[in-house]
Amino acid sequence: MFDVALATLLSPVVLFFVLGLLAGLARSDITIPEAVSKGLAIYLMMAIGLKGGFEMAASGLTATIVAVMICGILLSFLLPAIAFFLLRMTTRLPSVDAAATAAHYGSISIVTFVAATQAVDLSGLPSAGYLVAVAALMETPAIVTALLLAGRDKKKTQQSAPTGLIREVALNASVVVLVGALIIGWVTGAPGKAQVEGVFITPLQGVLCLFLLDMGLSAGRGLRNGWRMLQPATIGFGIYMPLVSASLAALVAFILRLPPGDAALLMTLAASASYIAVPAAMRLALPSAKPSIYLTLSLGVTFPFNLTVGIPIYILIAQYIAG
Amino acid sequence: MEQKKRLELIIERMALARARDILEEAGLTGYTILSAMAGYGGGRRWRRSDLSTAEEMTVVISIGDEEKIEKALAELHKLLEAQIGVLSVTTVDVLRPDRF
Numbered sequence: 001m002f003d004v005a006l007a008t009l010l011s012p013v014v015l016f017f018v019l020g021l022l023a024g025l026a027r028s029d030i031t032i033p034e035a036v037s038k039g040l041a042i043y044l045m046m047a048i049g050l051k052g053g054f055e056m057a058a059s060g061l062t063a064t065i066v067a068v069m070i071c072g073i074l075l076s077f078l079l080p081a082i083a084f085f086l087l088r089m090t091t092r093l094p095s096v097d098a099a100a101t102a103a104h105y106g107s108i109s110i111v112t113f114v115a116a117t118q119a120v121d122l123s124g125l126p127s128a129g130y131l132v133a134v135a136a137l138m139e140t141p142a143i144v145t146a147l148l149l150a151g152r153d154k155k156k157t158q159q160s161a162p163t164g165l166i167r168e169v170a171l172n173a174s175v176v177v178l179v180g181a182l183i184i185g186w187v188t189g190a191p192g193k194a195q196v197e198g199v200f201i202t203p204l205q206g207v208l209c210l211f212l213l214d215m216g217l218s219a220g221r222g223l224r225n226g227w228r229m230l231q232p233a234t235i236g237f238g239i240y241m242p243l244v245s246a247s248l249a250a251l252v253a254f255i256l257r258l259p260p261g262d263a264a265l266l267m268t269l270a271a272s273a274s275y276i277a278v279p280a281a282m283r284l285a286l287p288s289a290k291p292s293i294y295l296t297l298s299l300g301v302t303f304p305f306n307l308t309v310g311i312p313i314y315i316l317i318a319q320y321i322a323g
Numbered sequence: 324m325e326q327k328k329r330l331e332l333i334i335e336r337m338a339l340a341r342a343r344d345i346l347e348e349a350g351l352t353g354y355t356i357l358s359a360m361a362g363y364g365g366g367r368r369w370r371r372s373d374l375s376t377a378e379e380m381t382v383v384i385s386i387g388d389e390e391k392i393e394k395a396l397a398e399l400h401k402l403l404e405a406q407i408g409v410l411s412v413t414t415v416d417v418l419r420p421d422r423f
């Protein structure tokens with residue numbers, strides 16, 4: 001069982017992320033051109049969306065899948081409330097910063113999910129494609145909870161930009177490409193897969209290495225520039241909150257009797273923190289919250305934690321609860 | 324040569340749409356938007372991220388008559404109460420005053 005965790009930790013994907021992280025912290029001049037980086041992000045969304053769609057076309061829509069989707073949405077609504085409570089209890093963050101930070105921990109990181117998918121495949125555990133749809137469904141409910149939590153202080157919320165907020169949340173690139181690719185994969189099924197697998201399935205692992213090198217650089221630079229803004233208790237939150245979220249998801253997986261691969265991916269989704277969709281939404285909805293706190297925490301602390309330590313732990317727990 | 328006012332607004336990307344609306348509603352005939360690379364503020368360095376637009380900053384430059392700039396300033400001031408940004412106005416000489 002621990003061999004699986006070690007193999008995940010020492011996979012090229014994780015090692016390239018660590019290389020980027022260390023290079024970013026050490027002020028290396030490695031730079032992935034911005035256009036390449038944005039192209040890689042769209043490629044990854046398309047690849048993971050198509051993969052999920054092809055697998056859903058093969059398996060169909062079952063009662064278990066619907067149940068997992070509903071539980072994913074409920075988790076995304078619930079987790080920010082828990083995160084907000086823990087932040088207010090353990091840190092000195094003002095309520096608006098705590099609410100904005102909590103939103104990140106109810107939403108998901110699709111790159112963490114992609115990395116977990118690769119780790120689960122590497123472990124030889126079967127996983128179902130519908131979890132990509134669960135990932136898309138878990139992107140936004142957390143934002144609603146955060147606004148409700150912060151809404152008690154009307155001065156801290158920006159009420160004048162609902163159109164911009166809805167547009168940002170519903171039409172951000174990751175949601176549009178991910179959901180679009182999922183539907184295309186679902187509709188085209190096996191014949192569609194045969195046409196595109198040479199571009200979107202076989203090279204995924206190698207492209208992910210390049211993308212995670214860039215993510216490591218971003219995380220390292222973000223951490224280097226922003227760590228002074230974080231109290232030790234806040235940094236601690238960035239490490240224990242994923243474990244709290246994963247524990248709740250593990251309970252859901254146990255109740256629904258999910259196979260270990262699916263359980264590990266659901267735990268990863270719950271444990272991951274957004275750093276793309278939610279920060280942009282928070283700048284519109286809660287502009288007085290400090291981005292230096294929530295971005296540094298989600299990208300500089302929680303993302304590296306999940307990628308290096310969290311995912312192997314979630315796979316181990318998933319194997320244990322699945323018997 | 325004739326004197327006009329030059330408005331320079333550095334504002335976060337997420338508030339750019341509102342800033343553009345304000346300039347157009349004030350009757351300014353033109354503006355230019357530049358993307359900021361990196362900077363320092365609020366006690367930390369920032370740089371344009373390829374991951375999230377949340378940290379992106381933009382620079383908006385517009386030149387116009389004083390009354391139009393004053394009209395825009397009142398609304399931009401309200402916008403900057405919530406959003407991150409820096410606003411400055413300078414007097415400049417322009418070659419073709421009829422264009423502004």
